[in-house]
Each structure stands twice: as structure tokens, then as C-alpha cells.
Amino acid sequence: MSDDVAKFLDADIPDPTDFPADAPGLRQLDEALRCTMCRELFEAPVTVNCPHGHCFCSMCIRTALATKDECPLCRHAIREVHLRRNTAVEDAVRAWGLARTFVLQVLREKEEAKAATVASKYFSGKPKSKKRRRTPELSSDDEVVEVGERNVSHSLKGHTSSSSSGVVPCPICNKSVPMQNINNHIDQGCPSPKDADLDVLLSPSSKSKGKQKQEWSKLFQGGGAGSATTGSKKGKGKSRGADQDADPLPKIAYDTVTQKRLREILEELDLPTTGDRATMSARHSRWVNMFNANLDASPSQRKSVKQLMLELRRWEEAEEKKKTRAKLDAKDFDSGQYQKDNKTTFARLVEAAKPKAPKKSQSPHEGPPASSLSPSDGDSIAPPRRTEVVTIED
Amino acid sequence: MFEAGPVSEADFFTWEALIMGPKDTPFEGGVFAARLTFPADYPLSPFKMKFDPPLFHPNVYADGTVCISILHTPGDDPTMYEAASERWSPVQSVEKVLLSVISMLAEPNLESGANIDCCKLYRDNKAEYERIVREGIKAQLGL
Structure with a gap:
């Protein structure tokens, strides 16, 4: 981190x-x-x-x-x-x-x-x-x-x-490109890096932990096998060529769909089917938005399905991290349990603090320290962007 | 007029803002620290703003939380005091919100008060209200 x-x-x-x-x-x-x-x-x-x-x-x-x-x-x-x-x-x-x-x-x-x-x-x-x-x-x-x-x-x-x-x-896709190839690279619409590069990122060897990760890496690893099993299905945009004229994906009213059906829909889209209902719904709606947004780029600028999947996975990992963070911040955080778990530590700290107990409580001096009070006209910094957040949480 | 930035490099979701009291108001000369807490789905949802230490102002709750329409999502105002046009939108920025807060310091909105005692005082005895605000600033600056 x-x-x-x-x-x-x-x-x-x-x-x-x-x-x-x-x-x-x-x-x-x-x-x-x-x-x-x-x-x-x-x-x-x-x-x-x-x-x-x-x-x-x-x-x-x-x-x-x-x-x-x-x-x-x-x-x-x-x-x-x-x-x-x-x-x-x-x-x-x-x-x-x-x-x-x-x-x-x-x-x-x-x-x-x-x-x-x-x-x-x-x-x-x-x-x-x-x-x-x-x-x-x-x-x-x-x-x-x-x-x-x-x-x-x-x-x-x-x-x-x-x-x-x-x-x-590359000023458009940010990939490293030899200077003499940059014009070609851009003219060809920033071709995605060779699949080998992506595979390195997606390979299971990169500390795969948990079922979900394995599921993801299975998807990316077995690209050929995956398409063989799902070959009969529609499999939207398997290759770059296919999603040139792909139709936008329909939205789903998640409340009206059974969990089983939701899983089937994800399977049809070659997406992981792990997690509970909420996770699957979030994954599906994110995918639909990403997929449809990708279609709004001109064909030469579009990302490959593999790239989109990588982004989806990154997003999901970031969401996961945010959730754990939120849990710690949450109001219903079980403070009793926390106290119980850390009882010995607290006891030790209390012991350590006892001899130094102040005779008189000093007058509380509230407010920021004087050094930070120097009045200065300043610009605010731009608010955190979501893209940045993903980078951090990665 | 103000400055804002993340409190620590490890957490970009918690910011601290320092706001200077606007001129020609009782808040002039004061510097007010506030904590901005960003939700995970920012900028779809607004951040929260809390003065620390709390500020004596009609639109600031006793715990320091700021009550201002630009930080409310459309739909969480049962009393309908706030026009939808003044609410949060994903294109708002920290800068715009802090400017709104500064103008709120200068001109409290008594229609949707957060600190009712302060609202009453402001309405009935503005001189006393201004005195308390000035006292607060003096105490804060250690004068």
C-alpha cells in the first residue's frame, strides 16, 4: 500500500x-x-x-x-x-x-x-x-x-x-511505445498490448488468494478453453473484430431476477459468478456500464474485452478494500468485542500511564496549532478522482 | 480564504480544511478547521463536513457537522426547505462547497437551522450572537 x-x-x-x-x-x-x-x-x-x-x-x-x-x-x-x-x-x-x-x-x-x-x-x-x-x-x-x-x-x-x-x-493510452512507432500506434487506435503482457497481470501465479481471485484468473488463463465451452452461446465481443458492431448490453432490474438467473446471465457474459447476490448485481451493472461506455468510443479507440475484464477485476478488488475500510469506520463497529480482544493491551497502557497522572489538568488549548494559523490565500486541491482512488487501493 | 488537502498520504478519503472567517462578519479574524470525509462512491455522493472544534453558527450542529444544502443529496430533505437546484451533484467540487460554506458563515440560513438556540439568538438578539461568536474566536486563538 x-x-x-x-x-x-x-x-x-x-x-x-x-x-x-x-x-x-x-x-x-x-x-x-x-x-x-x-x-x-x-x-x-x-x-x-x-x-x-x-x-x-x-x-x-x-x-x-x-x-x-x-x-x-x-x-x-x-x-x-x-x-x-x-x-x-x-x-x-x-x-x-x-x-x-x-x-x-x-x-x-x-x-x-x-x-x-x-x-x-x-x-x-x-x-x-x-x-x-x-x-x-x-x-x-x-x-x-x-x-x-x-x-x-x-x-x-x-x-x-x-x-x-x-x-x-502514449498520450492516449499511456502505454510505453517506442518513439518511432508512436504515430503508427496511434493511427492504429492504440492497439492493446500483446496478450502476453495482459496475461502476466492476470496470471494465477500473482498471489492468487481466495476463490474469487482464482475464478478470475481461470477466466483469463483459459481464454481458449472458456470460449470452447461457451462457444455455442452468444459470447458478446469475443475478439476486437466482434465488438466493432456489438449491440449495447441490456440493463436488468435486479429485484425481479432470481439469483440463479443472475448467475446464468453472468455466465453467458463470461463473468465470474462468485459472491452473493449484491456482489453479482454490482458486478453485472458495472460490466454493462463499462461495456456500453466502451461502445461510445470510436471503434479504433475501443478497449478489448480482455482489457475491460481486467479493469472490472481491478474495480472489484478496490470495492472490496473500500468495504473493509467502511466496516472499521462503521458506527455499528462492535466496540465491546474490540475492547475484549485488546483488554491486555489496554491494561498495560493504563498501568504505564498511571504514575504520570497529572496533578492538575492543564487548560485545554483548543484549535489548530499556531503555526497552521498563518492566514494564507490558497487554492483548494481538486477532489479525489475515482481513477486515482483505484490506483491507490490497488 | 481557505485551504484543503488530505490529512495523511495513506488515506485520501479524509481531508482537512482551514477556512478563514470572511471579512465584515463576526467571524473575521478566525481560522476554522474542518474535517472532510469522502464516501466510497464519491463524487456520486457528497462528502461530509465537520468543524473541529465545533462552531457556534445557526447552520452547524452541536457536534460541528455542517448543514448546508450543497452537501445534501437530492431526496434527503423531508421538510422541502431546499430547492433541488442547490443540492449536491457529481460535478461539485471541494472548492465550490467551501466557498458556499464561507458565504453561509456570512449569511446564516435560518429556515433550515441546525443549532436552534443559535438560530433564536441570531433572530432575537443579533448583538449578543455576534458577541458570542467573537468570544469563541478569541478563546480559540488563545487571546
Whole structure:
């Protein structure tokens, strides 16, 4: 867990504030191409049928509509069947994903060049000391622009040639791709990593504990065997080719379905059938949302069924962890039992504390310590995003 | 005006917020700490906000919990005092909620009071209410 936290803290999380506030329009552009719910760049953007035509990630709005049938932004009544793919936004996001890294790089180089000029001017004192310092701000500004531009074009050339041999993360799918293949990779719609890579993640050898995990790994491991046994069934989207024109999955009113039937439905979808009724319902509805949201992406951007299953499993593991955490926090937490279990520890602590009992209780000094009282205008940090949460809990 | 962030790196579901009392209100000069607790299904459900130590305010319960419409899911208001448009929505952010709380400090909402004694005092004897608030801030700052 702590490893994951450290990794998470080290990770560079893209955010509109990566761009300087004075760069015209860049922050706004980055903001505009983000979903207002998850604050990530749109993934399979859809337009809802509110009068404003608000736009969200397909998965985000589908999850939100399960809670309430209204547009989260303007609260007009909307319906899931009226979601429409927004291909223009999707294309824009895709292009921006590519341009973003590049633009940031250019900005950084410009900034560095500026700093270097200023430094050389004031500290080396070699060439420019001859000039009169009449209007230092003005003259330095002029030169900065000039030098900055020259440097940028310079280093851009260097940039492409130097990193052409290296491996870069794909701006769209975040997979590591050799620089020279990046264009092909994106043109082909971010082909999923070779199944061998996924199999490593899904293999049973990775500390499979509990029936559920084994069930999952069985599914992924025996891809061939699984499809052989379920070959006669519909088996939606077995391969990438098949889910190109796949129909969206229907929703189920879970209250009207028997547990047996629910298990059958999951089996037909090649999903695990472990857990109680609530777990199975949650798994099914999550899968339906993921599957249907995936169909809202343009065919080249869609994930393979295997990838979706991996995501479903990660989600379920994260849910499991959240549940255990909630149990500890819950009000009906059996404090009596807890006290009984830790009686000896408590007794020891009480003993240890006794000799030091204070003569007089000091006046309670409430409130935060003085150091934290320094009034400072600060920005709030963005709220935790669900995607982040999954990373942490993983 | 405010600052907020996770309390520890190990738990991103518990945040602490520090809010400065808005100017030209009895709360001016005070700094108020609050704990934000995020549910597992955030942002579908709102987080909870609790002033610690509790705050003397018509819309803050005795235990410090903040009662504000933006933190209520549509449907948990039996008295129907709050318009659905003011309730929680998954596009709200910590920033927006804290701004609402700051404006709530400046202008209490007596229609849906949480601290009834405080509500009465505010309505009947505002000077005394302001005095108590100021005393609280002084005590908190150790003056």
C-alpha cells in the first residue's frame, strides 16, 4: 500500500494548471476538454439530451444516471437511452492528448531559455556589461523573446532526433511505445498490448488468494478453453473484430431476477459468478456500464474485452478494500468485542500511564496549532478522482 | 480564504480544511478547521463536513457537522426547505462547497437551522450572537 502511495505521489498528474496562467487559452483549452465529473480528458465523450447539450465521459454519466436521471450540470431530466456519441470532442481530445506534451515541452524550453538569458546577463557580466543599464527590464525582455525563440527551434530539432530511439508513453493510452512507432500506434487506435503482457497481470501465479481471485484468473488463463465451452452461446465481443458492431448490453432490474438467473446471465457474459447476490448485481451493472461506455468510443479507440475484464477485476478488488475500510469506520463497529480482544493491551497502557497522572489538568488549548494559523490565500486541491482512488487501493 | 488537502498520504478519503472567517462578519479574524470525509462512491455522493472544534453558527450542529444544502443529496430533505437546484451533484467540487460554506458563515440560513438556540439568538438578539461568536474566536486563538 505504502509503495502505491509513494508511486502515486511521485506520479505527474496532468492538470490544467500545468499551463501558465498567462499563456493565452491553453489552460482553458485543457479545462474544456476535461469531463466535469472525473476531471480527466474526456474518454468516450457523450452528449446528453439536456437543452445545453452538456458533455461527459460515457462511463461517468452512466454511473451518475444510476443515482439520478438528471444532468449533473444543469439538472434537467435526461435519459440514458438519449446519450449520443460526440465524435468531434473525441477527435479534439485525441489530438490534444498528442499536442499537450509537445506544448508543455516547448513552454518549458522557452522558460529555461529565458532564465538562462537573465542569469547570463546579470551574473556572467561578460558581454552585456558594456550596455548602459538604463532600462534593464525593457532591454532584457526584448532579448529574452529573441533568444527564447531561437533556442526553442533549436532544441525542438534536438528533441525529435534525440528521443527518437527512446520509449515514450502514449498520450492516449499511456502505454510505453517506442518513439518511432508512436504515430503508427496511434493511427492504429492504440492497439492493446500483446496478450502476453495482459496475461502476466492476470496470471494465477500473482498471489492468487481466495476463490474469487482464482475464478478470475481461470477466466483469463483459459481464454481458449472458456470460449470452447461457451462457444455455442452468444459470447458478446469475443475478439476486437466482434465488438466493432456489438449491440449495447441490456440493463436488468435486479429485484425481479432470481439469483440463479443472475448467475446464468453472468455466465453467458463470461463473468465470474462468485459472491452473493449484491456482489453479482454490482458486478453485472458495472460490466454493462463499462461495456456500453466502451461502445461510445470510436471503434479504433475501443478497449478489448480482455482489457475491460481486467479493469472490472481491478474495480472489484478496490470495492472490496473500500468495504473493509467502511466496516472499521462503521458506527455499528462492535466496540465491546474490540475492547475484549485488546483488554491486555489496554491494561498495560493504563498501568504505564498511571504514575504520570497529572496533578492538575492543564487548560485545554483548543484549535489548530499556531503555526497552521498563518492566514494564507490558497487554492483548494481538486477532489479525489475515482481513477486515482483505484490506483491507490490497488 | 481557505485551504484543503488530505490529512495523511495513506488515506485520501479524509481531508482537512482551514477556512478563514470572511471579512465584515463576526467571524473575521478566525481560522476554522474542518474535517472532510469522502464516501466510497464519491463524487456520486457528497462528502461530509465537520468543524473541529465545533462552531457556534445557526447552520452547524452541536457536534460541528455542517448543514448546508450543497452537501445534501437530492431526496434527503423531508421538510422541502431546499430547492433541488442547490443540492449536491457529481460535478461539485471541494472548492465550490467551501466557498458556499464561507458565504453561509456570512449569511446564516435560518429556515433550515441546525443549532436552534443559535438560530433564536441570531433572530432575537443579533448583538449578543455576534458577541458570542467573537468570544469563541478569541478563546480559540488563545487571546
